[in-house]
Amino acid sequence: MERELQAIFAGAPFDFGEVALRTFARQYERCAPYRRYCDARGKAPGTFGDWREVPHLPVTAFKHARIYSGAGEPGHYFQTSGTTAGPELRGRHWFENLDLYRACATPVFQRFVLGGRERMPMLMLAMDPAVNPHSSLSTYLKWQDEAFGVPGQGGWFVDESGLRVAELERALAAVDGPVALLGTAFAFVHLVDSGLKCRLPAGSLIMETGGFKGKSREVGRGELYDLIRGALGPDVICINQYGMTEMSSNCYDQTQVTGSVRKGGPAWVAVRMLDPETLAEVEVGQPGVVAIADLANLYSCAFLLTQDIGIMYEDGFEILGRAPGAEAKGCSIALDEFLAATAVKKS
Amino acid sequence: MITGLLEAQRALALRPVDEILGVLDRVTERWLDPADPVRQEAEREIVRSTGLAPAMIRRGLDDMIHRVQGLPLALDNDLGTREALDGFCWRAPGMLSRAWGPGLLTCIFSGNVPGLPAFDMAMGLALKSAVLVRPPAEEPVFAGLFARTVMEEDEGLGRCLGVVRWGHEETWPYGQAGAVLAYGSDRTIAEIRRLVPPGVRFVGHGHKISFALVAREACDTATARRLAYDVTMYDQQGCVSPHMAFVERGGDLTPLAFAQAVGEELARLAQEMPRRRVSPEEAMALRGARDEAEFTADAVYGSQGDLAWAVIHHETPAFLPSTLNRLLRSFAVDDLAQVGPVVAPYRGYLQTAAFAGPPERRVAMAEALGSLGVSRVCAVGRVQEPSPLWRHDGHPTVGSLVRWTDIEGGEANSR
Numbered sequence: 115m116e117r118e119l120q121a122i123f124a125g126a127p128f129d130f131g132e133v134a135l136r137t138f139a140r141q142y143e144r145c146a147p148y149r150r151y152c153d154a155r156g157k158a159p160g161t162f163g164d165w166r167e168v169p170h171l172p173v174t175a176f177k178h179a180r181i182y183s184g185a186g187e188p189g190h191y192f193q194t195s196g197t198t199a200g201p202e203l204r205g206r207h208w209f210e211n212l213d214l215y216r217a218c219a220t221p222v223f224q225r226f227v228l229g230g231r232e233r234m235p236m237l238m239l240a241m242d243p244a245v246n247p248h249s250s251l252s253t254y255l256k257w258q259d260e261a262f263g264v265p266g267q268g269g270w271f272v273d274e275s276g277l278r279v280a281e282l283e284r285a286l287a288a289v290d291g292p293v294a295l296l297g298t299a300f301a302f303v304h305l306v307d308s309g310l311k312c313r314l315p316a317g318s319l320i321m322e323t324g325g326f327k328g329k330s331r332e333v334g335r336g337e338l339y340d341l342i343r344g345a346l347g348p349d350v351i352c353i354n355q356y357g358m359t360e361m362s363s364n365c366y367d368q369t370q371v372t373g374s375v376r377k378g379g380p381a382w383v384a385v386r387m388l389d390p391e392t393l394a395e396v397e398v399g400q401p402g403v404v405a406i407a408d409l410a411n412l413y414s415c416a417f418l419l420t421q422d423i424g425i426m427y428e429d430g431f432e433i434l435g436r437a438p439g440a441e442a443k444g445c446s447i448a449l450d451e452f453l454a455a456t457a458v459k460k461s
Numbered sequence: 462m463i464t465g466l467l468e469a470q471r472a473l474a475l476r477p478v479d480e481i482l483g484v485l486d487r488v489t490e491r492w493l494d495p496a497d498p499v500r501q502e503a504e505r506e507i508v509r510s511t512g513l514a515p516a517m518i519r520r521g522l523d524d525m526i527h528r529v530q531g532l533p534l535a536l537d538n539d540l541g542t543r544e545a546l547d548g549f550c551w552r553a554p555g556m557l558s559r560a561w562g563p564g565l566l567t568c569i570f571s572g573n574v575p576g577l578p579a580f581d582m583a584m585g586l587a588l589k590s591a592v593l594v595r596p597p598a599e600e601p602v603f604a605g606l607f608a609r610t611v612m613e614e615d616e617g618l619g620r621c622l623g624v625v626r627w628g629h630e631e632t633w634p635y636g637q638a639g640a641v642l643a644y645g646s647d648r649t650i651a652e653i654r655r656l657v658p659p660g661v662r663f664v665g666h667g668h669k670i671s672f673a674l675v676a677r678e679a680c681d682t683a684t685a686r687r688l689a690y691d692v693t694m695y696d697q698q699g700c701v702s703p704h705m706a707f708v709e710r711g712g713d714l715t716p717l718a719f720a721q722a723v724g725e726e727l728a729r730l731a732q733e734m735p736r737r738r739v740s741p742e743e744a745m746a747l748r749g750a751r752d753e754a755e756f757t758a759d760a761v762y763g764s765q766g767d768l769a770w771a772v773i774h775h776e777t778p779a780f781l782p783s784t785l786n787r788l789l790r791s792f793a794v795d796d797l798a799q800v801g802p803v804v805a806p807y808r809g810y811l812q813t814a815a816f817a818g819p820p821e822r823r824v825a826m827a828e829a830l831g832s833l834g835v836s837r838v839c840a841v842g843r844v845q846e847p848s849p850l851w852r853h854d855g856h857p858t859v860g861s862l863v864r865w866t867d868i869e870g871g872e873a874n875s876r
Contacts, residue, residue, distance in 0.1 A: 154755070172748075172749075172753075174756065178757055391768050392767055401741060403745060421749060423745070445666045445700040446669065446697075447669070447782065448743075448783070448784055448785045450784070451646070451668070452670070455668070
């Protein structure tokens with residue numbers, strides 16, 4: 115199916131449901147943990163005709179099982195980032211090889227982030243993939259730089275000790291046209307907290323992704339963008355990427371595509387909001403748990419149930435964030451509160 | 462409001478305790494009558510506000526009212542004799558003692574268990590005290606209806622009850638109170654404690670975790686059914702509701718088969734008493750726990766198509782609370798003696814241990830778990846019916862609220 119997917123990434127027309135059902139059949143056959151998950155729900159290939167009935171695998175599965183549907187042994191994996199809260203298990207996303215991953219990453223980035231531009235200096239607020247080879251974000255950013263960056267103008271400005279502000283400041287001073295700053299949301303918080311001030315040339319943009327995960331103070335997205343514009347100039351274009359290590363593709367604000375800040379993704383990604391109780395699709399405008407079908411996830415599992423809450427609208431979707439922990443109502447205590455309380459006591 | 466309550470209390474202070482208990486008898490009889498209009502209104506309103514199943518509310522209210530009927534026993538037990546509330550009584554040779562209620566008892570209730578205010582309101586009245594009640598937002602009606610029935614049976618007593626919701630930062634309910642009694646999360650308890658002036662007795666019931674122990678001698682389907690009932694009641698939101706069950710190997714059922722049997726009964730009870738509709742956050746927590754368990758637990762039994770109930774089974778013991786809303790974690794153990802070390806790190810949280818097994822082993826378990834903070838050992842299937850004599854969270858329920866005057870050298874010197 116690789117060749118077919120490559121064509122789809124290049125814009126060839128395709129029937130989403132048909133490809134999805136074939137992908138399901140292949141992954142059901144090849145990935146034992148996923149097959150068990152489907153069997154427990156009485157869902158085997160050929161027993162239903164609507165791809166929406168394909169069981170969506172909870173992303174937590176990537177922490178506990180090898181979710182792999184490639185041929186032979188995997189050639190690479192990306193690892194989810196831990197949080198500073200504790201030594202939690204990290205998930206791994208296994209790949210036969212990274213060709214598909216790379217092929218789907220660049221056209222979508224060019225459309226949603228660069229707004230179709232061909233070249234732009236890229237400054238990365240992330241760790242160099244040479245240092246952090248199992249970070250999907252670092253690898254993704256390296257490919258974007260190779261495809262669309264300007265040789266000699268750019269670099270990686272985060273290392274184990276954090277954001278290298280002085281170097282970033284020098285690099286920003288050296289560019290003369292529009293520039294792209296790309297990285298994690300918490301690195302941008304460190305940037306604005308550092309007091310760095312400069313006015314980026316018109317047409318400059320930033321793309322940030324991910325949560326804060328205890329690595330910086332928590333900042334609302336609107337507030338973060340206000341702070342970024344305060345530090346880097348009022349006209350900086352700000353784009354949020356919605357993705358996760360367990361996906362191959364990403365979704366983005368559609369600022370550069372349709373003008374809407376609500377999110378969209380490429381044609382091979384379907385995002386739906388489900389009732390967490392029944393997993394039935396909720397109506398447009400209603401919050402639900404985010405379910406993703408990413409056909410580029412050929413070597414793992416294309417059908418994912420996230421832990422995020424989102425709302426679908428006519429012009430795109432919004433992510434409300436990770437579902438906050440549930441609380442009990444009185445002198446009883448529920449799991450999430452208990453974990454929070456005991457984490458506080460331990461730290 | 463406080464002025465009115467304190468004025469009514471001055472008259473109450475002159476009435477004998479048995480007269481007050483007589484009024485409360487009439488009140489509880491009404492509450493146990495399914496045809497009584499107030500009882501019917503309470504059932505309707507509680508179902509409406511909490512979403513809990515009607516059959517559950519009916520049973521739960523009966524449990525709560527039965528507990529109130531045990532009040533004379535609780536008074537005698539904690540005070541030596543309840544006559545100490547009417548005048549000086551011999552406590553020991555040469556020692557005359559008299560007990561005084563708090564005068565004004567301020568109560569803050571949480572909404573997890575409807576009907577909870579009945580016992581404390583009645584206890585306040587029996588202690589010849591006015592009771593100012595802040596009912597929970599989730600279940601605002603019961604306390605008011607209970608006060609109404611008291612008023613209908615005895616106006617003087619009724620005027621000693623005030624039910625009103627006040628803001629979290631307001632201090633007026635505490636300044637003139639003799640004692641404050643609060644239920645809620647640890648955070649809520651800490652916030653209220655901060656508002657209570659020094660010198661006012663404060664009794665807070667914060668976060669607690671309860672669990673069940675199944676000895677091999679009782680590892681059968683009958684115990685499984687009783688445990689499922691404990692999990693089902695109040696959708697597991699009570700602080701006495703078991704989060705976990707530790708199940709001993711070597712009985713009629715394997716721990717795995719026991720977990721399955723609990724699941725079967727949870728499924729049956731979900732028909733009889735459907736779980737309330739939960740918030741998206743609660744549903745996500747349930748789904749997250751079940752998803753995680755599919756890849757980490759040894760077995761997961763759960764409702765299909767929704768999140769109505771689940772039993773997550775592990776063959777090795779651990780301490781992991783539930784998400785609540787009818788999700789039980791079961792752990793196999795070779796011997797129940799393994800449970801102590803597993804729960805020991807969480808001693809501040811431990812409350813009720815429901816036990817199924819032979820009486821001599823029950824005492825041994827209570828000895829081990831009591832040293833770790835467990836304050837109640839009861840039968841599996843009966844967690845929601847605490848004895849009126851239970852010292853809630855380990856401290857005397859009535860005794861914590863009274864003040865004593867002792868006359869020393871009484872008998873010999875008083876002649």
